[in-house]
Amino acid sequence: MREVSTLLIKEKIKKMFIEMNHELGNDVEAFLNKTREIEESPIGREVLENLLDNLAIAKEKQIPICQDTGMAVVFLQIGQEVALTDMFIEEAVNQGVREAYQEGYLRKSVVKEPLERVNTKDNTPAVIHYEIVPGNRIKISAMAKGFGSENMGKIKMLNPSDGKEGIVKFVVDTVSDAGPNPCPPVIVGVGVGGTMEKAAILSKKALLRPLGERNPNQTYGEIEKDILGRINASGIGPQGFGGSCTAMAVHMEYYPTHIAGLPVAVNINCHVARHRESVI
Amino acid sequence: MEKIILDTPLTEKRAVNLKCGDMVLISGTLYTARDAAHLRMIDNIRQKKTLPFELKDSIIYYAGPTPERPGNISGSFGPTTSSRMDKMTLPLLDQGLRGMIGKGLRSPEVIEGIKRNKAVYFAAIGGAGAMISNSIKGIEIIAYDDLGTEAVRKLSVKDFPVVVAIDTFGECIYDSGRNKYKKEF
CATH class of the missing domain: 3.30.360 (Dihydrodipicolinate Reductase; domain 2)
Incomplete structure (x- = not known):
């Protein structure tokens, strides 16, 4: 031992x-830098600039x-x-x-x-x-x-016959209904399978993945891509003011489940995606 | 983008000139109140007691800051989700509250109240609390000290950045913005 x-x-x-709480991972900052060039809405671009300024001020002045x-x-x-x-x-x-x-x-x-x-x-x-x-x-x-985004999460026990389309619809609807509330651009964590609580925990764990890394299982990787495209076509945009960047990434995790069930949980993270890993 | 300079108090005359989507820099006085402070203010109105501040032409900021580091005026001080205050907003609007700053959607009832009272709902950028703290020049707790971060604070602000999210006509950026950029997928 x-x-x-x-x-x-x-x-x-x-x-x-x-x-x-004072410094995010490089992945979010790189994403914001890239996206401010391609965001379609002028007010959306201004928001993304402000978010980058905010990160710089937080780091320099040690203000959360x-x-x-x-x-x-x-x-x-x-x-x-x-x-x-x-x-x-x-x-x-x-x-x-x-x-x-x-x-x-x-x-x-x-x-x-x-x-x-x-x-x-x-x-x-x-x-x-x-x-x-x-x-x-x-x-x-x-x-x-943070709870602005946590409050926008949802869980649903789908029928196995709802399949891929059912999952996509539920996740896209959840993010669409949340609109500006979870502080877009968001990260969408999705847990599929297991039991009710297992799906919820998977959806939280999915938020820890490096930004935009696809699920290695091709089926799930494709679904992530499909959902991301649909969310970004919604028009919600940065802070919900309208635009083409609503989500930074969709991360899905799955687990074996029961013959009668298809649990799906959605856990949303705002753009201030604060997490750290450490191995002892 | 061009910014509109706005001083408090937010009179009706100033309010009606603001249009949905305008970017505004506010200077003057704001009062903070979140969930717990709203509950108490509503209770005060019911019991016909005095409120912590005069509501007429004032602006409430839905926010609860981090504690400030020694030597700093303000901690991180961004907006919280406004919809949690929806059920408690109409009595305040009816007493003359003219402006609210928060983030996110409002209920149809609040939007009606905004139109009826010629008020304005502003959005500050959620998750930009460090940047927003730069616009805060003074903070004084004026009521409900026991609520900690949720206590009512009087803020002195200079060029506090917001966007007009719902104007006095009820035009809402969360609808118009989304419709403008929505695409077929």
Whole structure:
């Protein structure tokens, strides 16, 4: 067994959340740079310019890119040959989030209970997904998920006979109905198969993929392309002011499912796609 | 694109000159209020209590900032989704509220209220909170301090960038923009 202190995980988590809230991956910035040349609408181009300015200001002045610094979502892939020591893992993750949001001047947006809605004042707890994998390493994938886009997600249990067309229609309709609300240009995460909750988790995981990377399965890769084309023909455009760039990418993930079902989940991310990966 | 310079208060005369799609730079005073502050203001109106600020010809900004770093005036301060305030907007419009800044769609009832009261709905760029913070020159919490980021703040702003999303005639950029660029697929 390889021993790993959860205090190390806590430190990684803290660093990742502070960093991601001030600086995006190069993939989004490259996309915005390319798209401002080809966006058809003048106001859309102006929006894309502003988004690039915003990224530069955030990085330089260390002001969060967006004021909704998100709810913390953490995927932990833990090798089965790892023995975790020190703090309880869940507490370590939450402590990392707590320190990031307090010391990094990030907004605390989490309420303790959904109806009374009293703020926990430290942005905890995180939503944590654990997975046991072969080997002796730990992979941490962390994302700060804003709720302007999270609120526009949907899940539907389609019939197997609805097939590819049913999936395409449901995803395109979901993004079209959301219009300007999730802050386009968006990334569309789609989970297909499994059970209801499996599809939802896959749709979230799909958002972690490098921007625009196609699913290696050709069928799914083609569907991603088809959906992206349809969404960008909708006319919604940057911020919904009208234009040709509504989505930056569509990422699909799938899983075996039941003979009677075709679950489909859509999880939308705004252009401020904040996530980081780290391997211990 | 050309920008229109607009000073507060947002009088009827100034409001009716703004057209859907105009890019505007606002200077003067804005008041922030999100979900929780709206609930309290609506409650105050019902109980005929005084509101934290005079609504007539004022502009509400739907926003809750990040905490500012020491030495900075403002944290990240972009708009939140406006539709969550739809159910609580009409009583404020009927009391003279003239402008709202947020992002995203509004309900048909709010659009009717905007027309009836000759008000304007502006969109700020969602996810550009760092850039927007440059236009904020002063922040004062004036009510509901216990709400933290959702407290009512009085903002002093200079050249605060917005787009006219719904004008006093009810013309909406989210419809006209989409129709203009929609393609057959």
